[in-house]
Amino acid sequence: MLRESGVLMAMSSLPSPWGIGTMGASAFHFVDFLKASGQSYWQLLPLGPTSYGDSPYASFSTFAGNPYLIDLDELVEAGLLRREELEERSWGSDPERVDYGRLYENRFAVLRLAFARGAAARRQEIAAFREANRGWLEDYALFMALKGHFGGRIWIEWPDEAVRLHRPEAVAAWGGKLRDEVDFYVFLQYLFFSQWEKLRAYARKNGVRFIGDIPIYVALDSADVWSAPGFFQLDDANRPTEVAGCPPDGFTEDGQLWGNPLYDWDRMKADGFGWWIRRIEGAQKLYDVIRIDHFRGFESYWAVPYGDKTARNGRWRPGPGMDLVGVLTGWFPDLRYIAEDLGYTTPKVEKLLADSGLPGMKVLHFGFDPAGDADYAPHNCQYKSVCYIGTHDNETVRGWVRSGRGRAFLRYAGEYMHITRDEGWCWGMIRTGMSTASQLFVMQMQDILELGPGARMNTPGTAQGNWQWRMKPGADGKEVAKKLYRYTKTYRRLPKAE
Secondary structure, eight states: OOOEEEEEOOGGGSOOTTSSOOSSHHHHHHHHHHHHTTOOEEEOOOOSOBOTTOOTTSBSOSSSOOGGGSOHHHHHHTTSSOHHHHHTSOOOSOTTBOOHHHHHHHHHHHHHHHHHHHTTTTHHHHHHHHHHTTTTHHHHHHHHHHHHHTTTOOGGGOSOHHHHTTOHHHHHHHHHHTHHHHHHHHHHHHHHHHHHHHHHHHHHHTTOEEEEEEOSSOOSSSHHHHHOGGGBOBOTTSOBSEEEEEOOOSSOTTOEEEEEEOBOHHHHHHTTTHHHHHHHHHHHTTOSEEEETTGGGGTEEEEEETTOSSSTTOEEEEOOTHHHHHHHHHHOTTOEEEEOOOSSOOHHHHHHHHHHTOOEEEEGGGOOOTTSOOTTSGGGOOSSEEEESOOTTSOOHHHHHTSOOOHHHHHHHHHHHTOOTTTHHHHHHHHHHHHSSOSEEEEEHHHHTTOOGGGOOOOTTOOSSOSOBOOOTTOSOHHHHHHHHHHHHHTTOSOTTO
C-alpha cells in the first residue's frame, strides 16, 4: 500500500532578499529539504499573477505565472540586471512578511530593465515560447497592456466598447498600438516558465512532485473572462448576471459573496468542455497533482444576483456533475486529482465524490468534537483521502490551541493524540496525521517550525494582512529535516526507493 507525505508551503513564503519568495536558490534548497526529510510532495498555492488584495486565488489569468515569483538573482547572473539596481530599492523591512506595496512599486520597474536588455537577444526563444502558448498568451499579454493603458480599471469599465467586448478587429488594432507593452508581458511569462521548468526538473530529479490548486472559479477581472465571455453567465454588455458565493450558515448569517462570474455550463458542455480541458493542460505544465478547490460546486452552486451586497438572496443551481468530472479524469488518465470537499455538503455531493473516484480531504483541525464522532477524526480517515492538519485557510497548530476552544475540547484532543509536554502540540499533530490511514498526509511548514498565530497564511472573510508570511532564512535546516524524516519513516511514508 502506497503511503506518502508532503509539505504545504507557498512559493511566496520562501526567504529572499528582494521582498518575496521566488523560483531561485531558496526554492532549490527547499526541494533539498523535502528530499532530506523523506517527503514526496511540495504543495503550493496558485502561481498565477495576483490582483488587488494579493490573493493567489484571484488571478488575472488561470494560465499565466506570477511575475513576482521570477527570481531576480538569476537575472543578475544572466546580465539582465545589476545587483546595485536591486540593492538601491526598498523591498520591505520585515524578512518574515511580504510587503506587497513595495513589490508593486519596485518589481515591475526592475523587470522592465531586464526586458530592455534581454528581449532582443532572446528573440528566437521568445518567439518559440509564444507559438507554444498562443492559445492564451496573446490575450493575457494584451489584457495586461490594456489594463495599464486604461489606468488599471476592471475590463468591464474600459471606455472602448469594441475591445471591451473582445471584438477581433479591436483586439488586433489595440495589439498593434500597445505592441511594446504586449511584448513586455510576453517576456515576463517567458522568464517565469523558463525558471519554472528548471525548478521542476530539479524537483523531479530529487523525487519531489508538485501539488497545485485549481480554484473552481476564475476572477471577473481576468483575461480568462474577457477573452472567452461566451463561456460565462454574462449579459449582452458582458457584465455578470449572477455571481458565485456560499449560502448563510451558522458562521456567516449573510453567507459569503465571492463575486466570481459563473460558468455557462450548458454552453461549456456543448463545446465538449474544451475550456476546462485547456485549463487542465495549462495546469499540467506546473503541477503533478491538482487539487480542485470547491469541488462541491460541480454538483450544485450558489448563484447570487450581480450587484447584491450579501449572498442572502442566492439560489442553488445544478452543476455539471460527472459530465465534466468524467471528461477531466478521462482526458488526463495519468494526472492525479484531489477533491477539496470541505464545507457544506449533501448526499448528492458525497455521491459525486464517490462516482469520481477522487480522494477527498480530511482536516484534523475539524476532527476533535468531544460531543460526537467528527467526520475528520483521525480514525475516520480512510485510505482514499488526503489528510491535512490544516490548510492555508486554517490557523497554525499553535494558533489553533490558543484560539479559545475551551478546556474540555483541548483535554479531549490532547488525550486522543497523546500530546506530551516534550513533543508538544505541533509535532504531536504531525505524528497523528502521519499515523492515519490516508494515502497522503500534508502538513503546513509553519507547523513543522512550530510557529504561532502570526504565521497564519489566510483568514477567510478578511481583506487585510493575508498571504504575507515568510520563512526565516535557514529555518529549513538539517536538524528539522532529520526530525521530520524520523516521523515519516516511522509511519511508512518514505518514497518507494527508501
